Amino acid sequence: MHIDLISAETFAQGHPLDQYQWLQDNAPAYWHDEPDGPGFWVLTRYEDVAEVGRSPHLYSSQPTVMIQDPDAANPTSSDDHQMMLMMDPPQHTQFRRIISREFTRGPAAELRPRVGELAAQIIDHVIDKGECEFVSEVAGELPSYVIAELTGIPLADGRELYKLTEIIHTSDEALQPGERNNAILQMFAYAQRVYREKKDHPCGDLASQIVHAEVDGRQLDEMDFQLFFMLLIDAGGDTTRNLVAGGLHQLTQNAEHLQEWQQHPTGELNASAREELLRVVSPVIYFRRTALKDHELHGQTIKAGDKVVRYFAAANFDPRKFTQPRELNLHRFPNEHIAFGTGTHVCLGQHIARVEIDVMFHEILSRMTNFKTLEPPEWLASNFISGIRRMPISFSKR
Numbered sequence: 001m002h003i004d005l006i007s008a009e010t011f012a013q014g015h016p017l018d019q020y021q022w023l024q025d026n027a028p029a030y031w032h033d034e035p036d037g038p039g040f041w042v043l044t045r046y047e048d049v050a051e052v053g054r055s056p057h058l059y060s061s062q063p064t065v066m067i068q069d070p071d072a073a074n075p076t077s078s079d080d081h082q083m084m085l086m087m088d089p090p091q092h093t094q095f096r097r098i099i100s101r102e103f104t105r106g107p108a109a110e111l112r113p114r115v116g117e118l119a120a121q122i123i124d125h126v127i128d129k130g131e132c133e134f135v136s137e138v139a140g141e142l143p144s145y146v147i148a149e150l151t152g153i154p155l156a157d158g159r160e161l162y163k164l165t166e167i168i169h170t171s172d173e174a175l176q177p178g179e180r181n182n183a184i185l186q187m188f189a190y191a192q193r194v195y196r197e198k199k200d201h202p203c204g205d206l207a208s209q210i211v212h213a214e215v216d217g218r219q220l221d222e223m224d225f226q227l228f229f230m231l232l233i234d235a236g237g238d239t240t241r242n243l244v245a246g247g248l249h250q251l252t253q254n255a256e257h258l259q260e261w262q263q264h265p266t267g268e269l270n271a272s273a274r275e276e277l278l279r280v281v282s283p284v285i286y287f288r289r290t291a292l293k294d295h296e297l298h299g300q301t302i303k304a305g306d307k308v309v310r311y312f313a314a315a316n317f318d319p320r321k322f323t324q325p326r327e328l329n330l331h332r333f334p335n336e337h338i339a340f341g342t343g344t345h346v347c348l349g350q351h352i353a354r355v356e357i358d359v360m361f362h363e364i365l366s367r368m369t370n371f372k373t374l375e376p377p378e379w380l381a382s383n384f385i386s387g388i389r390r391m392p393i394s395f396s397k398r
């Protein structure tokens with residue numbers, strides 16, 4: 001089996017399930033060469049992917065969770081500032097605590113009526129047309145609006161910032177030189193304005209909370225804020241969009257499931273259907289860790305400093321964990337997928353994401369029907385985020 005988890009081409013039709021299965025069966029700790037780097041270990045079995053996330057004492061999130069080490073020109077790499085995503089305990093615990101309350105199940109559930117209103121408006125805009133470009137007109141709208149509301153910036157700005165995150169996630173080969181760093185700089189410039197505004201005029205939003213937070217008696221500074229802001233916009237916008245677009249794509253290919261769900265769009269099926277879409281779509285392809293000590297895994301010696309990469313979709317399709325994993329089963333229960341990761345960095349936004357997915361599918365399935373994809377979906381050129389970037393569809397009004 002030819003294994004290539006670097007080229008964006010590999011992910012151009014969705015997850016490379018045959019490669020994942022071969023790796024699980026033949027090389028559960030697989031050494032992957034890297035064109036511009038030392039290489040990395042690939043982990044694909046559910047138990048390993050889950051366990052590594054729970055073991056920050058052995059697998060660090062520093063210096064980065066991306067396969068490529070940060071290059072000096074990247075504006076997010078700094079010796080004395082880091083994004084929370086790339087911190088280890090105890091610093092990570094302190095930073096996560098600044099905003100974690102807003103993301104727990106209760107406060108997330110309180111967002112439901114407002115998120116429902118926004119979802120209804122999004123469908124209002126397309127419902128009479130009978131056709132739309134589903135990703136930009138439907139799936140991409142809500143997550144950007146929700147994260148904009150939470151952070152306390154205008155909704156339209158949330159959409160614009162989202163375009164920058166898309167560039168940031170695109171593979172090098174599909175970008176112009178400097179395009180990614182330029183997008184990061186634009187995001188930082190925007191965050192700087194928000195920092196100054198919230199410093200002088202704090203209100204109850206997340207941005208004000210971060211601007212005025214302290215860690216170890218030190219107030220967070222402008223750079224801390226910029227990194228936090230970028231993490232929220234990035235993590236909050238892209239993934240849910242990809243779940244909704246990828247989810248509808250899965251449903252259009254499994255007509256009988258779509259039909260069943262449509263018959264009961266407010267029924268019991270919602271929770272298990274949402275979790276199954278999270279499992280099969282798995283919008284985050286991987287997160288890397290870096291080994292802190294020499295140790296053995298599946299007969300291989302992993303050395304301190306080696307990159308160890310956890311492939312979430314591989315874990316979510318592991319037959320050791322899921323029966324008939326390639327089959328979409330909206331009734332699947334239990335469904336212990338790890339699309340949101342595991343352990344200390346487990347997705348902070350998971351309860352909000354679930355609210356967004358529920359209200360969006362409720363609006364879509366109760367108001368639209370007869371979905372047809374008008375052109376084959378176009379996938380994001382990325383080996384990090386799996387997502388459809390363009391999917392024109394037609395539909396009828398229910």
Ligand code: HEM
Nearest residue numbers: 084085235236239240243284287340341345347348349353
């Ligand atoms: C379907 C939607 C989503 C998926 C699949 C997803 C997936 C993930 C994953 C896999 C991680 C873990 C990273 C790791 O192990 O290192 C993560 C972290 C994170 N997610 Fe999400 N996410 C989603 C939606 C959201 C939303 C809507 C928000 C914000 C509103 C959000 C905010 C975050 C943040 C802040 C982190 C970093 C947590 C930390 O470092 O402690 N995510 N997400």
